[in-house]
Amino acid sequence: MNSFPDQFTWGAAAAAYQIEGAAFEDGKGASVWDMFCRRPGRVYKGQDGSVACDHYHRYREDVALMRDLHVPAYRFSISWPRVLPAGTGNVNPKGLDFYDKLVDELLAAKITPWVTLFHWDYPQALYLRGGWLNRDSPEWFANYAQVVVEKLSDRVTNWMTLNEPQCFIGLGHQRDLHAPGDKLGLHEVLVAAHHTLLAHGRAVQAIRAVAKRKPWVGWAVVGCTSIPEDEAKPADVSAARQAMFSAPKKSHEEVLISDDTVFNNAWWADAAILGQYPSDFVTLFGDSMPKIADGDLKTIAQPLDFYGVNIYQGSLVRAGADGAPQGVDQPVGGPHTTYDWPVTPACLYWGPKLLQERYKLPIVITENGLASMDWVAANNTVPDAFRIDFLTRYLRELGRAISDGVDVRGYFQWSIMDNFEWNEGYKQRFGLVHVDYATQKRTPKQSAHWYRELMASNGRTILGNT
Numbered sequence: 001m002n003s004f005p006d007q008f009t010w011g012a013a014a015a016a017y018q019i020e021g022a023a024f025e026d027g028k029g030a031s032v033w034d035m036f037c038r039r040p041g042r043v044y045k046g047q048d049g050s051v052a053c054d055h056y057h058r059y060r061e062d063v064a065l066m067r068d069l070h071v072p073a074y075r076f077s078i079s080w081p082r083v084l085p086a087g088t089g090n091v092n093p094k095g096l097d098f099y100d101k102l103v104d105e106l107l108a109a110k111i112t113p114w115v116t117l118f119h120w121d122y123p124q125a126l127y128l129r130g131g132w133l134n135r136d137s138p139e140w141f142a143n144y145a146q147v148v149v150e151k152l153s154d155r156v157t158n159w160m161t162l163n164e165p166q167c168f169i170g171l172g173h174q175r176d177l178h179a180p181g182d183k184l185g186l187h188e189v190l191v192a193a194h195h196t197l198l199a200h201g202r203a204v205q206a207i208r209a210v211a212k213r214k215p216w217v218g219w220a221v222v223g224c225t226s227i228p229e230d231e232a233k234p235a236d237v238s239a240a241r242q243a244m245f246s247a248p249k250k251s252h253e254e255v256l257i258s259d260d261t262v263f264n265n266a267w268w269a270d271a272a273i274l275g276q277y278p279s280d281f282v283t284l285f286g287d288s289m290p291k292i293a294d295g296d297l298k299t300i301a302q303p304l305d306f307y308g309v310n311i312y313q314g315s316l317v318r319a320g321a322d323g324a325p326q327g328v329d330q331p332v333g334g335p336h337t338t339y340d341w342p343v344t345p346a347c348l349y350w351g352p353k354l355l356q357e358r359y360k361l362p363i364v365i366t367e368n369g370l371a372s373m374d375w376v377a378a379n380n381t382v383p384d385a386f387r388i389d390f391l392t393r394y395l396r397e398l399g400r401a402i403s404d405g406v407d408v409r410g411y412f413q414w415s416i417m418d419n420f421e422w423n424e425g426y427k428q429r430f431g432l433v434h435v436d437y438a439t440q441k442r443t444p445k446q447s448a449h450w451y452r453e454l455m456a457s458n459g460r461t462i463l464g465n466t
Contacts, residue, residue, distance in 0.1 A: 001399060001402065001403040001463060002460055002463050002464060003457070003458045003459050003460045003463060004399060004402065004458050004459040004463075005402065006458070007409075008408075008409065008410060008411075008458060008459075009072065009073050009112070009364070009409060009410030009411070010071075010072050010073065010410070010411060010454075010455040010458075011071060011072060011073030011074055011075055011112075011114065011410065011411070011412045011413070012066065012071050012073075012074060012075070012412060012413045012414075012415065012416035012432060012451075013074070013075035013076070013114075013366065013367055013412040013413065013414050013415055013416065014055075014074075014075070014076050014077075014415050014416050014417065014419060015076070015077045015116070015119035015120070015163065015419075016076070016077045016078060016079035016082070016119060016121055017031060017033050017049045017052070017079065017119070017120065017121040017420065018049065018052060018053075018119075018415075018419040018420045018421070018422075019052050019053040019055040019417065019419045019420070020049075020052060020053075020054075020055045020056045020079065020082075021049065021050060021051040021052040021053065021054045021055065021056050021057070022051075022054070022056035022057065023048075023049060023050040023051075024050065025056070026092070026094040026095065026098075027085055027092040027093075027094050027095060028079065028081055028082040028085060028092065028095055029081035029082070029084070029085030029086060029087070029092075029123055029124065029125060030081060030123075030124040030125070031079070031080070031081045031121035031122060031123060031124055031179075032120075032121070032122045032123075032124055032127050032131075032172075032179040032180040033048075033049060033120065033121050033179045033422075034048070034049070034050075034124065035124050035127070035179065035180065036178070036179035036180060036181050037049065037050075037179075039181060042181060042423060043422075043423050043424075043425050044423065044424050044425030044426075044427050045425055045427075047420070047425030047426055048420070048425075049420040051437075052419060052420045053417055053418075053419055053420075053435050053437075053440065054440050056098060058440065059098075059101070059102050059105060060105055061442070062416075062417070062442070063102070063105045063106055063109050063111065064109070065433060065442055065444070066106075066109065066111055066416060067109035067110070067111065069432070069444065069448055069449075069451070069452045070452050070455060070456055071111060071416070071452075071455070072110075072111065072112060072455065073111065073112040073113075073114055073158075073410070073412070074106055074111050074112070074113060074114065074416070075114040075115075075116060075160075075220075075366060075412045076102070076113070076114070076115065076116065077115070077116040077117070077118070077119035077121075077163065078099055078115060078116070078117055078118075078148050079095070079121050080117075080118060080121060080122065080123050080144055081121065081122075081123040081124070081125075082095035082098065083095045083096050083099075083144065083147060083148060084123065084144055084147065085123070085125070086123065086125045086126075087122075087123030087125045087126035087129075087140055087144070088126070088140050088143060088144075091147055096147070096148075096151055099148070099151070099152060100151060100152065103152055103155050103156060104155070107155060112158065113152075113155070113156050113158070114158040114159075114160070114412070115148070115152065115156050115158065115159055115160065116160040116161075116162075116163050116220060117141075117144070117145050117148060117159070117160065117161055117162070117203060118141070118161065118162050118163060118199075119163040120163065120164075120167075120168045120172075120178070120179065120422075122168075122179070122180070126140055127180055131180065131192070132169070132173070132191075132192035132193075132195050132196055132199075133188060133191055133192050133195070134195070135195065137195045137196075137198075137199060138195055138198035138199040138201070138202045138299075139202065140199075141199035141202060141203055142199070142202035142203055142205065142206045143206075145161070145202075145203040145206040145207060146206045146209075146210055149206060149207050149210050149211055149215075150210050150212075153207075153210065153211040153212045153213055153215065154212040154213065155213075156213075157211075157213050157214065157215055157216055158215075158216050159207050159211075159215050159216070159217045159218070160217075160218055160219050160220045160308050160366065161199075161200045161203040161204060161207075161217075161218075161219045162196065162199070162200050162203075162219050162220070162221070163219075163220045163221075163310075163366075164220065164221060164222045164310060165193065165196045165197075165200075165221060165268060166221065166222040166224070166262055166263050166264075166268065167222060168196075169189060169192055169193050169196060169262055170189075170259075170260070170262040170263055173188075173189055173192050174189045174259060174262065175259045177423055178422055178423060185256075185288075186255065186256050186261070186285070186288040187287075187288040187289075187290070189262060190262075190285060190288055190289060190290045191290040193262060193267075193268075193290075194290040194292065194296070197268065197271050197272060197300045198296060198299055198300055200219060200272060200300065200302075201272070201299040201300040201301065201302045202299060204217055204302035204303075204304070205299075205302060208302075215305075216305045216306065217304055217305050217306075218304050218305055218306040218307060218308040218361075218364065219272070219304070219307075219308055220308040220309070220310055220366035220367065221265075221268060221269065221308070221309055221310070222263065222265075222309075222310055223265070223309035223310060223311040223347075223351040223352075223355065224244060224263055224264060224265050225244065225311055225313070225314035225315070225347040225350055225351035225354075226239075226240040226241075226243035226244045226314060226315050226316075226317045226325065226350065226354075227240060227314040227315065227316050227317070227344060227346045227347060227350050228240040228316075228317065228318070228350070229316050229317065229318040229328050230318070231346075233318075233319070235318075235319035235323060236317070236318050236319050238319065238323065239317050239318060239319040239320070239323065239324065239325040239326065240317050240325070240350060240354065241354055241357075242324065242325050243315070243317045243325035244264075244265050244266075244354055244355075245264070245265055245266040245270075245278070245354075245358060246266070246278075246280055246325075247264070247278065247280035247281045247283075247284045248261070248284075249324065250284065252284060252285070252286045252288070255284055255285065255288075256288070264281070265355065266278045266281070266358075267281050269307075269355075269358075269359055271297065271300050271301065272300055272301060272302075272304070273301065273304065273307075273359045273361065274301070274359075275297050275298070275300070275301035276297060277292075277297075304361060305361075305362070306361055306362045306363070306364050306409060307355060307356070307359055307361040307362065307363050307364070308364045308365075308366035309351065309352070309355060309363060309364070309365060309366060310365075310366055310367035310368070310414070311347050311348060311351045311352075311365060311367075311368055312341055312347075312367070312368060312369070312370070312414075313341045313342055313343075313344050313347055314344040314346060314347030314350060314351065315327060315328075315344075316328035316329075316330065316344075330342045330344075337370040337371045337372060337390075338371045338372055338373055338428060338429075339370075339371040339424070339428055341370070341371075343370070343390060343393075345390075345393035345394045345396070345397045346397050347394075347397075348365070348368065348394045348395070348397040348398040348401065349397040349398070349400050349401045349404075352365070352398065352401045352406045352408055353401050353404065353406050356406050356407060362407045362408070362409045363406065363407065363408045363409065364408070364409050364410040364411075364412075365398065365408065365410065365411040365412060366412050367412060367414040368391075368394060368411065368412070368413065368414060369387075369390075369391070369413055369414035369415065369430050370386075370387060370390050370430065371421070371428035371429060371430050372384055372386055372387050372429060372430075373429070374387075374418070374429045374431075374434055374445060375434070376434060376436070376443055380443070381443075381446065382434045382443050382444070382445035382446060383445075383446050384445045384446050384447045385446065387445070387446075387447040388446065388447050388450050391413070391447065391450075391451070391454075392462050395411070395454075395459065395462055396462055396463065398411065399459060399462075399463050413432060413451060414430055415430045415431050415432070416431060416432055416433060417431040417432065417433040417434075417435050417442065418430065418431035418433070418434055418435040419431065419435070431445070432444065432445055432447055432448040432451055433445065433448055
């Protein structure tokens with residue numbers, strides 16, 4: 001294999017709260033992230049997304065930049081409270097018009113839009129009504145989805161419902177690290193997760209019901225990836241599979257105080273795709289399980305066209321004496337990003353491979369990238385050789401997965417530009433384009449030019465004759 005498949009989609013991604021700014025302009029309502037950023041000590045140096053990359057005012061400049069970098073597809077999210085300031089009820093015409101104009105600008109630049117309906121900026125007004133704990137939240141989300149799809153689906157065909165529910169539930173409602181900053185008990189966390197899955201299913205129904213052009217529908221979840229220590233050993237491969245999809249060997253009491261239980265692929269995807277919660281988790285959660293009404297699982301398990309997954313890293317595992325997964329430490333002094341995430345290229349092989357094996361859907365890598373130490377050099381360039389090396393290694397592994405028969409349809413680099421990185425503020429730089437937040441000057445990094453050539457060659461520049 002010396003290139004990616006002919007119809008493979010290359011692109012870059014961003015999210016509304018991380019780049020748009022204009023947090024309190026033109027009728028936009030507050031989100032839980034606007035609320036969270038006001039809490040002392042929650043975000044690095046008290047930073048927030050009120051201005052961010054000022055994309056709301058500079059979207060034409062940013063689309064022109066993507067056009068110049070020959071980016072074929074752009075994944076972005078809609079800000080729910082920008083469109084519906086109270087989360088429900090009256091539509092904000094200026095907010096909806098922004099996305100209408102953005103889609104037109106992208107299409108004029110021959111860039112295909114991929115729309116994510118929810119990337120964490122939940123309306124504060126609905127949070128005050130219970131948020132994801134409220135049984136009405138799926139209906140709120142479906143109504144919002146209908147408003148957006150009715151407006152944009154004459155031009156947009158690629159849709160994702162939710163981005164990383166594991167994070168906005170696990171980090172936002174269980175560990176209080178992200179907005180809204182709650183630390184709920186396990187039962188309440190699972191109730192919020194169940195309502196989130198219902199919202200996903202109701203949104204898929206809304207998309208299919210009102211879309212003006214035939215939609216291609218998926219989601220964009222965390223790909224918690226396990227990598228066998230020795231892939232030549234079937235036992236290690238089996239251990240990696242167990243680690244990705246099986247309940248941890250813990251007691252119910254241990255799970256009650258655990259902060260990582262919801263970070264499992266099967267808890268979310270089995271419900272959404274297979275139509276049932278995994279029995280080992282149901283047993284483990286016991287009386288902490290939420291009430292599941294008749295028809296809930298049928299609503300959640302709406303047919304999807306693709307499995308969108310965000311993969312940045314993986315964990316090494318081996319088979320223990322009893323065959324059960326056993327974690328393996330990364331090598332001492334091994335490579336890490338500035339986010340302190342290990343560099344594990346094989347996650348883009350094993351993640352897609354094992355996810356497709358279980359869920360039988362085409363895979364789209366909806367996010368992948370790294371945080372690095374990037375600045376504008378004295379010669380006005382931004383050299384980021386480590387990003388190029390990182391992406392080369394990861395994409396070769398993705399190419400290997402495709403060669404081995406995994407149906408991978410696309411790859412979106414995170415992110416098109418440096419942006420507000422949630423509780424890390426502006427400390428972490430993920431972008432292909434450097435942003436000077438004081439002046440809003442954009443400077444394409446060395447990796448942006450490299451990625452342009454990679455996309456133009458459909459991967460030949462890194463795959464060669466591999």
